[in-house]
Amino acid sequence: MIANTLTVILILAGLVFFAAGTAGMLRFPDVYSRLHALTKADNVGLGLVVLGLMFQASGPSDILKLLLIWLLVLAAGTTAAHMVAQRTWTHGEFESDR
Amino acid sequence: MSGLAETVVHTLAPGLLYPTGGAILFALGLYGLIRRHHLVLRILALNIMGSGVFMVLLGVAARGEGPPDPVAQALTLTGIVVAVSATAFALALVVHLTRLTGHAVMLPGPPDDDAPVEDISREEHHADGGPADPPPDEDRPA
Amino acid sequence: MNALLVLFDLVLLAGIVGVAWRCLASTDLFRAVVLFITFGLLLALAWVRLEAPDIALAEAAIGAGITGALLLVTLERLRSIMAERRSGRPHTPPPDPAGPHALLRALHDPPPERRTFIPALTFALVVGGLLATALWHQPQSVGLEPVVDAHMDVSGVDHPVTAVLLNFRAYDTFLELAIVLIALLGAWSLGRHDLIPARPAPGPILPGTLRLLVPVAIVTGVYVLWAGSHAPGGAFQAGAILGAAGILLVLARPHQLPMAPGVPLRLGITAGVALFLLVGVYGLAAGHGFLGYAEAWAYPLIILIEVAATLSIALTLVALFVAGRPAGDDA
Numbered sequence: 180m181i182a183n184t185l186t187v188i189l190i191l192a193g194l195v196f197f198a199a200g201t202a203g204m205l206r207f208p209d210v211y212s213r214l215h216a217l218t219k220a221d222n223v224g225l226g227l228v229v230l231g232l233m234f235q236a237s238g239p240s241d242i243l244k245l246l247l248i249w250l251l252v253l254a255a256g257t258t259a260a261h262m263v264a265q266r267t268w269t270h271g272e273f274e275s276d277r
Numbered sequence: 278m279s280g281l282a283e284t285v286v287h288t289l290a291p292g293l294l295y296p297t298g299g300a301i302l303f304a305l306g307l308y309g310l311i312r313r314h315h316l317v318l319r320i321l322a323l324n325i326m327g328s329g330v331f332m333v334l335l336g337v338a339a340r341g342e343g344p345p346d347p348v349a350q351a352l353t354l355t356g357i358v359v360a361v362s363a364t365a366f367a368l369a370l371v372v373h374l375t376r377l378t379g380h381a382v383m384l385p386g387p388p389d390d391d392a393p394v395e396d397i398s399r400e401e402h403h404a405d406g407g408p409a410d411p412p413p414d415e416d417r418p419a
Numbered sequence: 420m421n422a423l424l425v426l427f428d429l430v431l432l433a434g435i436v437g438v439a440w441r442c443l444a445s446t447d448l449f450r451a452v453v454l455f456i457t458f459g460l461l462l463a464l465a466w467v468r469l470e471a472p473d474i475a476l477a478e479a480a481i482g483a484g485i486t487g488a489l490l491l492v493t494l495e496r497l498r499s500i501m502a503e504r505r506s507g508r509p510h511t512p513p514p515d516p517a518g519p520h521a522l523l524r525a526l527h528d529p530p531p532e533r534r535t536f537i538p539a540l541t542f543a544l545v546v547g548g549l550l551a552t553a554l555w556h557q558p559q560s561v562g563l564e565p566v567v568d569a570h571m572d573v574s575g576v577d578h579p580v581t582a583v584l585l586n587f588r589a590y591d592t593f594l595e596l597a598i599v600l601i602a603l604l605g606a607w608s609l610g611r612h613d614l615i616p617a618r619p620a621p622g623p624i625l626p627g628t629l630r631l632l633v634p635v636a637i638v639t640g641v642y643v644l645w646a647g648s649h650a651p652g653g654a655f656q657a658g659a660i661l662g663a664a665g666i667l668l669v670l671a672r673p674h675q676l677p678m679a680p681g682v683p684l685r686l687g688i689t690a691g692v693a694l695f696l697l698v699g700v701y702g703l704a705a706g707h708g709f710l711g712y713a714e715a716w717a718y719p720l721i722i723l724i725e726v727a728a729t730l731s732i733a734l735t736l737v738a739l740f741v742a743g744r745p746a747g748d749d750a
Contacts, residue, residue: 304547
């Protein structure tokens with residue numbers, strides 16, 4: 180019961196961060212501020228969702244898998260954001276972004 | 278009132294809802310396939326049609342009480358791999374066509390057709406790629 | 420609870436159809452491709468909802484990931500060819516931008532003409548309406564699930580989808596591998612591959628991440644392959660994961676592709692079909708019929724075929740991304 184309540188609260192909090200990040204991506208004017216909003220908010224949001232799901236895991240291996248998913252998404256997301264920012268820095272923004 | 282809600286929930290069971298969604302995706306892809314000219318968009322439209330078919334298959338497989346039909350799922354898995362192979366080959370053909378003719382557009386009819394793709398077919402006549410080429414349509418400045 | 424699930428289904432389907440619509444209505448090809456990748460990810464969510472985790476894995480890895488990479492590299496190739504034709508001289512990637520925004524001009528497709536609107540709409544509505552009506556009036560049936568379930572103990576594996584793919588309907592899978600091979604042969608018949616139109620990313624971030632991710636991807640791929648015998652997973656998903664790792668490696672060093680050794684590469688690419696055919700003909704000779712296995716041998720043979728198929732699919736996906744025969748390989 181407590182585990183279920185914690186799951187619901189943590190996932191809802193995570194969704195708030197996701198919503199904030201998405202709003203930032205849709206509303207901010209250029210690539211850099213969009214990346215800023217997305218990377219910060221979504222990493223925390225995914226962390227909270229993963230933490231919430233850990234309370235539903237059936238054993239330590241599931242918890243470790245969830246943790247691994249979070250770490251891999253962090254690594255991949257960081258790299259992708261870096262590459263988007265770097266390409267924008269050297270080449271300018273896409274025509275369709277403006 | 279609760280009887281009505283129950284009927285609605287029953288009618289909107291995944292076994293009916295998702296096949297309907299698949300039919301909509303198929304029709305949407307067909308519409309895009311007819312109307313868009315750029316070959317990459319046409320390949321996207323074909324892929325969307327294929328995804329509609331997969332959705333019909335999996336939706337029908339999920340009907341009923343028991344576990345879903347594994348044969349339909351295996352067929353869909355096969356279909357996804359075939360779709361990516363066909364897409365890759367089609368994209369290779371589009372790149373080759375562009376290298377040969379300078380455009381990746383399916384012309385809608387014979388050259389005297391009164392279509393607004395006139396400037397693209399004109400570019401074909403300068404296919405030797407001299408600097409006098411008129412700027413193709415896809416290079417409109419922002 | 421049921422009503423909430425129905426709400427989820429409706430929102431998800433509306434999202435899928437909406438993204439597909441925006442994708443096909445886009446005049447900017449880059450935007451269309453990004454929306455198509457989003458479409459694939461939403462589809463993966465729908466497959467999970469329809470209790471098809473195998474398909475969801477494959478859709479996320481192949482439908483969204485690999486197809487997305489193929490589409491994006493095709494757009495880059497088209498842009499590079501257009502720039503080359505415009506300037507009238509060969510264009511060497513990494514391209515030197517004439518201006519700060521020279522290469523980021525989008526590829527456009529003008530909006531469709533008005534006169535095709537009514538016929539296309541009518542045709543699509545009629546076809547979609549007929550399809551939906553037929554599906555609504557389809558008689559209820561339990562499908563082939565009970566039949567598969569009854570024969571699981573002779574299949575050699577514990578996961579029904581893998582049993583269907585590699586035992587009950589092995590013929591389909593064999594032909595599918597052949598189609599993958601034919602697609603690659605078709606792409607190779609168009610000529611040698613040219614340089615991939617991508618600049619190597621400067622800085623240590625991409626190589627560092629790859630050093631971290633590629634081993635993880637290899638472990639994951641082998642795990643998914645092994646898991647296929649008793650849980651969602653199998654050769655296609657594993658091949659897609661390994662292929663994605665290969666594509667990442669190619670992207671990290673786009674201008675220094677390792678000289679692909681001709682014979683081993685071709686052996687790897689045909690391994691899946693060749694081994695499948697060998698096992699099939701052996702089954703014919705041993706009296707189990709084409710592609711039939713003796714019950715005791717089913718598990719090892721299935722694993723053997725799956726390993727070969729994984730290798731072939733991974734290599735073929737990377738080769739399709741590179742497109743064209745390997746350079747410096749005089750076949």
